[in-house]
Amino acid sequence: xxxxxxxxxHLIKTRGQQVTLRCSPKSGHxxxxxxxxxxxxxxQFIFQxxxxxxxxxxxxxxxxxxxxxxxxxxxxxxxxxxxxDSALYLCASxxxxxxxxxxxxxxxxxRLTVL
Amino acid sequence: xxxxxxxxxxxxVQKGGISIINCAYENTAFDYFPWYQQxxxxxxxxxxxxxxxxxxxxxxxxxxSFNKSAKQFSLHIMDSQPGDSxxxxxxxxxGGGSNYKLTFGKGTLLTVNP
Numbered sequence: 001x002x003x004x005x006x007x008x009x010h011l012i013k014t015r016g017q018q019v020t021l022r023c024s025p026k027s028g029h030x031x032x033x034x035x036x037x038x039x040x041x042x043x044q045f046i047f048q049x050x051x052x053x054x055x056x057x058x059x060x061x062x063x064x065x066x067x068x069x070x071x072x073x074x075x076x077x078x079x080x081x082x083x084x085d086s087a088l089y090l091c092a093s094x095x096x097x098x099x100x101x102x103x104x105x106x107x108x109x110x111r112l113t114v115l
Numbered sequence: 116x117x118x119x120x121x122x123x124x125x126x127x128v129q130k131g132g133i134s135i136i137n138c139a140y141e142n143t144a145f146d147y148f149p150w151y152q153q154x155x156x157x158x159x160x161x162x163x164x165x166x167x168x169x170x171x172x173x174x175x176x177x178x179x180s181f182n183k184s185a186k187q188f189s190l191h192i193m194d195s196q197p198g199d200s201x202x203x204x205x206x207x208x209x210g211g212g213s214n215y216k217l218t219f220g221k222g223t224l225l226t227v228n229p
Contacts, residue, residue: 042204056216104161104217106159
C-alpha cells in the first residue's frame with residue numbers, strides 16, 4: 001500500500017499564475033481533505049471532497065477550488081497566485097462512511113513557492 | 116481567531132526525560148482530540164487521540180491527559196528519545212475524526228538531546 005501520494009513534490013510559480021496539485025488517496029479511502037501549512041504554522045483546512053462533491057470548506061477564498069474524480073483522486077487548483085499562497089499543501093484521506101474517529105492519513109505534501 | 120492554542124513553541128529535553136506539550140481549545144463542540152507528529156519533509160502522522168469521555172489515554176510512551184472543564188489537553192512523552200525529535204501538533208474536531216475538518220495548533224518543535 002503506497003499510502004497517500006501527492007504530486008508534484010515541489011513547485012515554483014510567479015504571482016498571478018495558476019497551479020494544480022494532485023493527490024491519490026490511500027487504498028480503500030474515498031474522502032479527501034486538503035490543508036495549507038504555512039512555514040512554522042499548523043495545517044489549515046481548505047476543503048474536503050466526498051463522492052466527487054465539496055462537502056466542507058474552510059476560510060479560503062474562491063481562488064482555491066478542487067475536484068474529485070471517480071477513482072477518488074483529487075486536485076487542488078489555485079488561481080491568481082499571491083505571495084502569501086507559498087506553503088506546503090497537504091492532502092489527507094480517510095475511510096468511507098460516517099464512522100467516527102477514523103484517522104486522517106496525510107501525504108508528504110507539495111511545497112509551493114510563489115515568487 | 117485561533118481555536119486551538121498550543122505551547123510551548125519549542126522544547127528541548129534530555130534523553131530519558133519527560134516531554135510535555137499543552138493545548139487549550141475554545142469550541143466546546145469539539146469532541147475528538149488527536150496529536151500528530153511531523154518529521155521534516157513528511158506529512159503529519161497520527162500519534163494518539165482521545166475523546167472527551169476519557170480523562171487519560173496511554174499508548175506506549177505517549178499519554179494524553181484531558182481536562183474537559185478547563186478545556187485543556189496535553190501530550191506527555193515518557194523516556195524521550197532522540198528519534199522523538201520532531202514537530203508535534205495538537206488538533207481538534209467536532210463530530211468525529213474522519214469526516215470533519217481538523218483544527219490544528221501552531222506546533223511544538225521538540226528536540227531530544229542524546
